Amino acid sequence: MGNKISKTPKKSISLPSTNTQEDSDFRYIEGRRYHNVENVKYPLPNDDEELDRLHQQHFLLRYVWQRNFGAPVKHILNQDGTKVLDVGCGAGSWIFEMASNYPNTQFTGLDISPIQPSEIKPKNVNFVIANVLNTLPFENDTFDYIFQRLLFIAxxxxxxxxxxxxxxxxxxxxxxxxxxxxxxxxxxLGPVSSQLFIAVEKMLQLRDLDPQIPYKLRSYFEQQGNLENVTEEKNRLLFGPETGKLGQAAIENTRLGLFHAKPSLLEVIKISSEEYDNNLDIIAKELHEFDSYSDSYCVYARKK
Known part of the structure; x- marks a missing residue:
């Protein structure tokens, strides 16, 4: 790919927006609220139930990694005037915690939907409603640090x-x-889990999403041409009996994610709604009993 950095953003950009919610921002399916952005692949809802799961997921990952970030940017975050971009900020869990820890830094959260709680927004946080698949509504060389997490599903x-x-x-x-x-x-995975996660993989592939992206990030960074000191770190999200409360939290987050993705997965797995719900209980047990785990990767690099 090489160095293909454009000199100026295109004119057809999204403008910074507040997160005032309007009916046109969302669509509703079987009582669940979803984004209303055309051609977006994201299969999960963005209502309060899912936002609660995302908050839990943030704390789970923070505990697994024992940190909120891996790049060597702590000294930058403590400087006045530092600018940070959180891409796909979702419910705002990461950015709110970071803004509290680093009050001298200005944080910008970017997402396709205005779902962030503006009434409790720290003074050093603002939100922009835009799609990362389009040209970003920022000038070249704007941010000191850019963070993006779990967009394999988008x-x-x-x-x-x-x-x-x-x-x-x-x-x-x-x-x-x-x-x-x-x-x-x-x-x-156990037998029931295997069948459902085969459906998960198929659902992602039908949406042109790549579940193998964690293993490709380093290569993409190295191919970019304007990034140096590329560092890759690996960790595991464990579900087995030796992980105690952490494993139970991981299992519950996974179960909720599968439950919230139910409409999309039922199109693939072709079972009844009742059988699907029963299988989720079995899967929770299998993840624990079979000592299941998921790989997670963190890749960071410095711009030349």
């Missing part, structure tokens, strides 16, 4: 190099880009 398979290139464009020279992804298909 970005089409072939778009990753383009997205990484665009994130690099708005990153300042000397700044850091960090992406963290997880393989949504656990290893060491």
């Amino acid at each position: 970005l089409p398979k072939d778009s990753w190099p383009v997205v990484i290139n665009e994130l690099t464009r708005v990153l300042k020279p000397g700044g850091y880009l960090e992406l963290m992804e997880i393989n949504p298909i656990p290893f060491q």
